[in-house]
Amino acid sequence: MAAPEIVIAAPRLEAAVEAIVAQGGSEAREAALVAGNLVAANLAGHDSHGVGMIPRYVKALLEGGLAVNQHPQVVLDAGTMLRLDGRAGYGQVIGLEAMALGIERARKHGSCVVALGNSHHLGRIGHWAEQCLAAGLVSLHFVNVISRPIVAPWGGRDARFGTNPVCIGIPRPNGEHFVLDFATSRIAQGKTRVAHNQGKRLxxxxxxxxxxxxxxxxxxxxxxxxxxIMPFGEHKGSGLALACELLGGALAGGGTQHLPDQGKMRVMNGMLSILIDPEALGTAQFLAAQAEAFIAWEKASPPAAGAEGVLIAGDPERARRRERAAKGLAVDATTWEEILAAGEALKLARAEVLKLAGL
Ligand SMILES: NC(=O)c1ccc[n+]([C@@H]2O[C@H](COP(=O)([O-])OP(=O)(O)OC[C@H]3O[C@@H](n4cnc5c(N)ncnc54)[C@H](O)[C@@H]3O)[C@@H](O)[C@H]2O)c1
Structure with missing residues (x-):
């Protein structure tokens, strides 16, 4: 039977999580960025990458696999190519600062390749595409995951990959940007955790x-x-997962996942990001017009049986945000208990967290 859930307004949940992160030794900015990023994932409908990650982050912190108050170290700066080391810092800070550096370069030179290695968990990758979109940039992201292998390759019988996400962001004039962002596994690993915590079958x-x-x-x-977990799309998803290892792990410089379970709680990400300024390419207006024309044409397809019609990537997250900002965020009882226990592991009284959450 599914465990009951509690519903908390997003700002309250953010305050509670911020206190736990700060208790782990993070400076105020870092605690706010981590909490804001995780709650933003919940708001977007991706609970797998929301506040339910906190217990794992705290375990990683306590085992020494996650370092607080880090910033990306520039390993190589070749103008349109940046190689960065995330120093095992919170991905919510490392990702933000890495993209900010890439955006600055892409605006100056027209494009930038950002190779990021050794970041701790970067969370929902669409968040980074959205940062680029806010600056008017197209972006492509290939990410590998260094943790316990969890995804089987097509044709194999055991786990060899992480859930290796791919993400593409393309701006639209109306702000309803295309944000394609998915794990190359059939579902994100966090979604199996959510199902497990809720007592549901897959x-x-x-x-x-x-x-x-x-x-x-x-x-x-x-x-x-x-x-x-199986890869999505049979051999195609499996091939994309390998591309993420080779691009996000090998080419970006952080390393690939090719070791058996080491029993560590940290989740490291490597990410190769390609940022393109459509203005610099001279096709910004053309892209805008063609995107609107094509998306209108695509959406005019008659709804399939039982479907509400065609959506574009990014639409479901926008709908969830409207809904969840109004109704609050549901956290299942098991996840909430794990979050309170994570606070206690850092010597933060559960009464304090409950007070901040307004419970
Ligand atoms: N940091 C990491 O190590 C890591 C690893 C794996 C996944 N993730 C993140 O997990 C999140 C969830 O991944 P997932 O694979 O479960 O995502 P998912 O299966 O929910 O797919 C999400 C994507 O599909 C689009 N989409 C959903 N329904 C649609 C529809 N009906 N029509 C058109 N488009 C639709 C969404 O807009 C989004 O782009 C992602 O944000 C990903 O970045 C992170």
């Missing part, structure tokens, strides 16, 4: 058990004995 075809056989139990990606 659709068939998403996970395999520890023997490599099909299962609908999310536990096989959450607690031992581990199985694996």
């Amino acid at each position: 659709e068939p075809g998403i996970v395999i058990d520890d023997k490599g056989d099909p299962s609908t139990d999310p536990r096989y990606s959450v607690i031992p004995p581990f199985g694996a």
Whole structure:
């Protein structure tokens, strides 16, 4: 049976999470950025990358795998190419500052390749595309995950990849930008955690058990004995996951995931980002007009049976934001208990967190 959930207004939840992060030794700006980023993921509908990550971050912090108050170190600066080391710092700060550096270069030179290695978890990658979109830039992001392998390659029977996300952001004049942002696994690993915490089963075809056989139990990606999540799109998704290892891990300089489970709680990300200024390419107006014409044409497709019609990537997140900002954020009881326990592990009384959350 699914555990009951609590509903908290976004600013309250943000204040509670900010206090836990600050208790871990982060400066006020860092605590605010981490909490703001996680709550933004919840607001966008991606609970897998929201405040439910806090217990894992706190474990990573306590084991020494996540470093507080870090900033990206510039390893190489070649104008339109930047190579950065995230120094195992909070991805919410490292990602923001890495993109800010890339945006500045792309505005000056027309494009920039940002190669980022050794960042701790970068959260919802669409957040970084949205930062580029706010500056009018197109961006492409290829990300690898260095943690316990969790995704099986197509044709394989056990986990070899992380959930390696790919993200593409393309601006639209009306602000309803195209933000395609997904894990190359059938579902994000955090979504199996959410299902497990809620006591729910998964659709068939998403996970395999520890023997490599099909299962609908999310536990096989959450607690031992581990199985694996399948890649999306069969050989195509598996190929894209490998591209993320080679681009986000190898080319970007942080390393690939090719070791068995090391039992560490930290989640490291490597990210290769390509930022393009359509103004500098001379196609900004053309892109804007063509995008509107094509999207109108695409959306005119008659709705499939049982569907409400065609959406573009970015639409579901916009709808969730409107809905959740008004109604508040639902956190399942197991996740909330884990968050309170994470605060306690840092010697922050649960009464304090409950007070900040308004509960
Ligand atoms: N940092 C990491 O290590 C890491 C790893 C894996 C995933 N993630 C993040 O997890 C999040 C969730 O990934 P996911 O694979 O579960 O995402 P998902 O399966 O929910 O897909 C999300 C994407 O599909 C689009 N979309 C959804 N429904 C649509 C529809 N009906 N029509 C058109 N487009 C639609 C969304 O706008 C979005 O771009 C992502 O934000 C990703 O960046 C991060």
